[in-house]
Amino acid sequence: MATNFGLGLWRLVDPKISLASMASLFLGACAAAASGPLQWGWLGLTVLGVFCIEVAKNASGEIFDFDSGADPGVTPEQLTPFSGGKRVLVEALLTRGQTIGIAAVTYILGIAIGIIIVVYREPLVLWLGIIGVGAAYFYNGAPLRLAYRGLGELTVAFCYGPLICSGMYLVQQGTVTPQVVTLSLPLGLLIGAFLWINEFPDVHADQKANKKTLVVRMGPRQASRVFAIILSTAGILLAELPFLGFPPSVLIAGIAVPPAFLAARRLWVDYEHPQRLVPAQVNTLLAFVLFAVGGGVGLLIAN
Numbered sequence: 001m002a003t004n005f006g007l008g009l010w011r012l013v014d015p016k017i018s019l020a021s022m023a024s025l026f027l028g029a030c031a032a033a034a035s036g037p038l039q040w041g042w043l044g045l046t047v048l049g050v051f052c053i054e055v056a057k058n059a060s061g062e063i064f065d066f067d068s069g070a071d072p073g074v075t076p077e078q079l080t081p082f083s084g085g086k087r088v089l090v091e092a093l094l095t096r097g098q099t100i101g102i103a104a105v106t107y108i109l110g111i112a113i114g115i116i117i118v119v120y121r122e123p124l125v126l127w128l129g130i131i132g133v134g135a136a137y138f139y140n141g142a143p144l145r146l147a148y149r150g151l152g153e154l155t156v157a158f159c160y161g162p163l164i165c166s167g168m169y170l171v172q173q174g175t176v177t178p179q180v181v182t183l184s185l186p187l188g189l190l191i192g193a194f195l196w197i198n199e200f201p202d203v204h205a206d207q208k209a210n211k212k213t214l215v216v217r218m219g220p221r222q223a224s225r226v227f228a229i230i231l232s233t234a235g236i237l238l239a240e241l242p243f244l245g246f247p248p249s250v251l252i253a254g255i256a257v258p259p260a261f262l263a264a265r266r267l268w269v270d271y272e273h274p275q276r277l278v279p280a281q282v283n284t285l286l287a288f289v290l291f292a293v294g295g296g297v298g299l300l301i302a303n
Contacts, residue, residue: 003092005094008088008093008098009094009102011088011093012055012058012059012062012099012102013055014058016081016082016285017082018054019288019289020156020160020194020288021050021051021164023160023289023291023292024160024161024187024188024191024292025046025164025165026292026293026296027165027183027184027187027296028165028166028167028168028172028184029043029296030299031169031179031296031299032168032169032172032173033172033299033300034299034303035173038172039171039172042117042172043168043171046117046167046168046171049109049110049113049114050110050132050164051110052106052109053106053132053133053136054136055106056103056104056106056110056137059099059100060140060141061139061140062085062086062089063096063099064142064145065211066085066089066090068210069208070085070205071084071085071087071089071090074202074205077274079201079274080198080275080277080278081278082278083198083200083201083202083274084201084205111129114126114133121171122171124170124176125167125170128166128167128170131159132163132167135155135159136159139152139156147213148210148211148212149212150214150217152213153192153213153214154192156191156192157192160187160191161184161187161188161192162184165180165181165183165184165187166181166184179245179246182241183246185237186235186237186253186291187288189230189233189237190234190260190284190287190288192230193260193263193284194281194284196214197227197263197277197280197281197284199213199214199215199216199223200223200224200277203215220271220272221271223271224271227263227264227267228267231260231263231264231287232264234256234260235257238250238251238253238254238291238295247298247299249297249298249301249302250298250302252295252297253290253291253294253295253298254294256286256288256290256291256294259283259286260283260284260287262279262283263280263281263287264280266283267280
């Protein structure tokens with residue numbers, strides 16, 4: 001039996017990581033509210049469905065990363081609050097059976113909620129749901145094992161940017177516009193950057209487990225430079241939004257720039273020192289949250 005089921009479940013819920021999906025849902029909801037009235041019941045159901053898939057992804061990922069040796073290979077010196085996995089199996093907070101059970105239940109709940117939305121609200125959500133659930137499971141799971149093939153970062157940027165943001169908009173408005181996809185691109189890059197920086201402390205364990213993340217493939221030094229490019233690209237896309245038909249108030253999302261800059265500067269210097277990267281990890285998380293909040297509020301006050 002698990003030594004602490006409650007703590008293990010809390011680790012799988014992991015609110016600080018779930019902020020990624022919540023940020024995208026918030027931005028999509030704000031974009032929808034700027035276009036018409038919100039359907040609050042469907043909004044709540046959408047949030048619940050995405051939350052269930054998020055927990056399911058974390059649980060199934062724990063099993064795959066434990067079996068591959070990626071999580072057990074992270075030493076205490078390399079561990080940070082944002083990397084090294086949820087460690088529910090490594091620390092025996094949950095048994096293998098309990099972790100599988102949590103994954104199964106939350107996948108089933110998330111899929112069931114998606115089916116309700118498809119049948120009673122918006123049929124086109126089916127295709128986004130299939131992509132989202134597939135990406136959640138195959139991020140670590142066989143046979144695709146996206147994170148192990150250097151495709152995890154792109155998958156995260158796509159899913160937590162355009163997919164979730166557009167999905168929320170679709171449920172509310174019955175369509176997906178080029179504008180909402182464009183708005184979600186900088187957010188996807190910022191969330192992808194959060195995964196990117198969280199891979200640095202795990203790089204040696206991932207190498208041993210043959211988990212070929214892009215940080216492993218490039219090496220920490222080159223990857224730290226690419227991280228700065230990712231953040232800069234997000235900033236450039238943000239600056240272009242008013243020229244693409246968005247109200248100038250969307251530039252409130254620029255409040256994400258200072259923490260993004262601080263994160264890039266810290267990683268540029270300390271890419272080989274996991275414990276020194278924690279402030280940069282926090283600032284990267286702060287950057288994507290502030291972008292979503294600032295951009296969403298900017299759309300609402302312009303309406």
